[in-house]
Amino acid sequence: MLFRSGPPGAGKGTQAQQLAQGQGLLHLSTGDLLRAEVAAGTALGQEAAAVMARGELVSDGLVLAIVRSRLEQQAADRQQGDSGTSGWLLDGFPRNRAQAEALEALLAELGQPIELVVLMELDDDLLMQRLLGRGRADDNAEVIRHRLTVYRDQTAPLIAYYRERGLLASVDAQGSIEAIAARIQTLLG
Ligand code: AMP
Numbered sequence: 001m002l003f004r005s006g007p008p009g010a011g012k013g014t015q016a017q018q019l020a021q022g023q024g025l026l027h028l029s030t031g032d033l034l035r036a037e038v039a040a041g042t043a044l045g046q047e048a049a050a051v052m053a054r055g056e057l058v059s060d061g062l063v064l065a066i067v068r069s070r071l072e073q074q075a076a077d078r079q080q081g082d083s084g085t086s087g088w089l090l091d092g093f094p095r096n097r098a099q100a101e102a103l104e105a106l107l108a109e110l111g112q113p114i115e116l117v118v119l120m121e122l123d124d125d126l127l128m129q130r131l132l133g134r135g136r137a138d139d140n141a142e143v144i145r146h147r148l149t150v151y152r153d154q155t156a157p158l159i160a161y162y163r164e165r166g167l168l169a170s171v172d173a174q175g176s177i178e179a180i181a182a183r184i185q186t187l188l189g
Contacts, residue, residue, distance in 0.1 A: 009131035010173045011112035014073055016091035023167040026074050026084075029091040033066050034058060052138055054148035057154065060098050061066050068106055077108050080155060087112075100161055117162040118184060120173035124148070 013029060020027035034052060037045030043064075055145045056062075077084060094100040107113060122130075131144045137150070138147070163170040169187045173180055 004029055008144070008151060009127040009134075011121045011130070011180060012091055012120050014177055015184060016089055018177075018181060019161060020089040023089075024086050026070070026088040027091060028067065028088055030063050030066060030093040033092070034063075051066070051185050052144070055138055055143040056150060060102065063095075063099065063170070064102050064106075067103070071106065071110060071112075081104070082144070084111070094158065097125060097157060097161065100158055109184075114167055116169055116187070117167045117185065119159060119168060119170045120180070121170055122173040126174065135188075 013031070015067045016029065017027055019025070034045070034048050038052070039045070044062060047133075048062065051058050071088065074085060074088060089105075096105050127148070128141075128144065131139050131147075132141065159168065171180065171183045171187060
């Protein structure tokens with residue numbers, strides 16, 4: 001089991017998807033799940049849309065409900081002998097201290113510890129270039145700057161949180177998708 005983090009634009013989505021597929025893990029991207037809710041026009045999606053467009057964090061309660069239901073579903077499937085996926089990879093979650101603590105409690109309930117936290121490191125200029133190049137609705141320069149501020153204020157403190165727990169591994173997120181994937185594979189041993 002594994003979980004990854006990093007600033008927006010560090011390439012975590014791409015790497016998370018490939019890695020989860022390669023290792024037979026459930027890829028749980030809170031950003032993807034929220035975008036799907038927005039696209040489907042659900043009540044949850046309507047609540048999240050404006051917040052996402054501003055580059056702020058969707059409420060902890062809402063995100064946690066999504067993560068909890070997916071992890072509980074997977075645990076139930078496995079108990080029934082459905083071996084679809086053998087673990088999970090969380091992508092873009094947790095994003096702040098409250099989410100990290102709630103995750104810790106949820107995983108204790110499920111008896112599923114975090115094995116590793118992967119931090120993808122990239123300098124600000126490269127981050128900006130990558131984000132502007134994606135062309136996603138929440139990727140204009142002003143919103144990106146705000147997302148980076150939110151990352152620095154709320155998410156970056158989790159680096160120390162997971163380092164203290166001996167779970168953190170950092171990866172240089174510069175270079176090609178293949179080169180970064182190879183670095184992550186080395187970490188996994
Ligand atoms: P991402 O695709 O991970 O960059 O997420 C896109 C947007 O979805 C973020 O800017 C937030 O508005 C929202 N989001 C994704 N994950 C979370 C989370 N764990 N907590 C709060 N908001 C989130």
